[in-house]
Amino acid sequence: MNYRDVLEKIRLAFPQPVSDPIHDSYFVHSMMRALDQVDALKTHLPILGTAVPGDFAAARQTNLPNGMSSVEDVTANLVSYLQGMTIFGHPRTQQNVIPPPTIPSLIGVLIASLYNPNIAWDEYSHLVALAEVEVVGMTTQMVGYDPEQATGVFTFGGTGTTLYAVKLGLEKACPETIRTGTPEDVVVFVSDAGHYCATNIVGWLGIGTDNLITIPTTDENEMDLDRFEQEIRKALKNGKKIAAIIATLGTTDAFGLDDLESIVRLRDQLVDEFKLDYRPHIHADAVIGWAWSVFNDYDLEENPLGFRPRTIRALAGARRRIQHLSLADSVGIDFHKTGFTPYISSLVLVKNQADMDLVKRHPEQMPYLYHFGEHRPGMYTLETSRAGTGVLAALANLQLFGEQGLRGILGHIVEMTQLLREHLEGHAGLTVLNRNNFGTVTLFRAYPEGVDTFSIKQQEFEDTTYRESLLAHNAYNQEIFDYVHSEAMEGRGIVISTTDCYRQTTYGEPIVALKSYILSPFVDEADVQTVVKKVLEAREKLGR
Numbered sequence: 001m002n003y004r005d006v007l008e009k010i011r012l013a014f015p016q017p018v019s020d021p022i023h024d025s026y027f028v029h030s031m032m033r034a035l036d037q038v039d040a041l042k043t044h045l046p047i048l049g050t051a052v053p054g055d056f057a058a059a060r061q062t063n064l065p066n067g068m069s070s071v072e073d074v075t076a077n078l079v080s081y082l083q084g085m086t087i088f089g090h091p092r093t094q095q096n097v098i099p100p101p102t103i104p105s106l107i108g109v110l111i112a113s114l115y116n117p118n119i120a121w122d123e124y125s126h127l128v129a130l131a132e133v134e135v136v137g138m139t140t141q142m143v144g145y146d147p148e149q150a151t152g153v154f155t156f157g158g159t160g161t162t163l164y165a166v167k168l169g170l171e172k173a174c175p176e177t178i179r180t181g182t183p184e185d186v187v188v189f190v191s192d193a194g195h196y197c198a199t200n201i202v203g204w205l206g207i208g209t210d211n212l213i214t215i216p217t218t219d220e221n222e223m224d225l226d227r228f229e230q231e232i233r234k235a236l237k238n239g240k241k242i243a244a245i246i247a248t249l250g251t252t253d254a255f256g257l258d259d260l261e262s263i264v265r266l267r268d269q270l271v272d273e274f275k276l277d278y279r280p281h282i283h284a285d286a287v288i289g290w291a292w293s294v295f296n297d298y299d300l301e302e303n304p305l306g307f308r309p310r311t312i313r314a315l316a317g318a319r320r321r322i323q324h325l326s327l328a329d330s331v332g333i334d335f336h337k338t339g340f341t342p343y344i345s346s347l348v349l350v351k352n353q354a355d356m357d358l359v360k361r362h363p364e365q366m367p368y369l370y371h372f373g374e375h376r377p378g379m380y381t382l383e384t385s386r387a388g389t390g391v392l393a394a395l396a397n398l399q400l401f402g403e404q405g406l407r408g409i410l411g412h413i414v415e416m417t418q419l420l421r422e423h424l425e426g427h428a429g430l431t432v433l434n435r436n437n438f439g440t441v442t443l444f445r446a447y448p449e450g451v452d453t454f455s456i457k458q459q460e461f462e463d464t465t466y467r468e469s470l471l472a473h474n475a476y477n478q479e480i481f482d483y484v485h486s487e488a489m490e491g492r493g494i495v496i497s498t499t500d501c502y503r504q505t506t507y508g509e510p511i512v513a514l515k516s517y518i519l520s521p522f523v524d525e526a527d528v529q530t531v532v533k534k535v536l537e538a539r540e541k542l543g544r
């Protein structure tokens, strides 16, 4: 076959650069067919199609096909890869911090892929670059930064947001590190409930995981401030430089909220006391908690949206910490968590543009880019190419929801979470572990008949003589989970998850917990009742 014949087929597989109404509708039609095929995978189950195990050994042997395929064949094949996917928006899914994306955010991703803007430079992205700045503007206002001072960029995930923060902090503590390399006497602080990406980041930045100081957390899953003060004083006395203090506002497993206000106060006091010539950078890892800032000025007394009293209390409990986000030097935001967009849509906000300037490169280092144009974040971003997908998805949802919509959707899932806890606590054999965390994740444990659930939590937590009991109940909860999960896969019940280590006991054993993470706006009261019903049923089945 002459290559010209092949080219003919190839050209048909691209959207036409110049309007061709027949081909344009072929393109739209191809999309619609793909979506139809995906929709056909929906059943009453909370997954698409049926769960088929992947053969990873065979997958490694995959070869490039010889000839071309048609758009139609490729589409059908692609759709088959969605078999078994959890439907995160399903009312019977309460699995993890993975949201269902909205229609406008999906359209944002689609059109940003269609014309492939690169937001490194406005020359290559035009108004999509402006969209990034608008999202920075909106979130700056939400968290309470000064729009004249603040800046921000989208990056490759929540991990990327913390990476930027630690890098900026490192440059502040040890100027010129970017040129001379990372010195040895640098430390970073995070709580033991903070995200493990901190370990990754200090490793990859050359600070070293040995120099990540992990502070224990209180029963409320927040950084123990006395321990923090001890550790930071010790580090300063030993002449260490502090690259960053990572405060977590919304821990992944429990929605613990660090006391940012006190952390900042202590930092400022120590800067004076130790006469530091830099101000240790404080980063708020609020990739989960940021969205709660829409409640900063919600009238909890008047309660115009009509939330229940327990919900109001939970919103107030979160606001107590979230309202101080503007005290942090930088804030991490994941729209792909509590902003209901597809992956990846993450933004790091930096309170002072000057901090970001510390990692700016010289134009001579990038001879092929940035000769003109007005907006060139590529001068300082870690990434070179950056997609517009996350930006348009985020912008779509901020416009779609507005403050009222975000309050509505978050308020609803908080309300469902509170209802779940109320129902769980109505049973003697069940107990909620993170009662004083006010997000949408609930960690709970089931105990066999005859166990005194009023005292057992504390005993297993701090008394070594309860080790056997703790381990037996860990296994018990695993069995409960297995039953609830297999029932859900049969269309009876709800998909929840477990955590192997909610916390460690004082004597170093992991506490296994059942976990409900509510992020679907479709979850309603009947669904949370089903969770309780299925767990009780599992308890009965286990017969103990």
Ligand SMILES: *Cc1c(COP(=O)(O)O)cnc(C)c1O
Pocket: 156, 157, 158, 159, 160, 194, 195, 197, 248, 250, 251, 252, 285, 287, 288, 334, 346
């Ligand atoms: C999810 C999460 C991260 C990591 O974010 P990614 O977007 O997965 O890279 C960091 N911190 C917290 C608290 C998280 O929950």
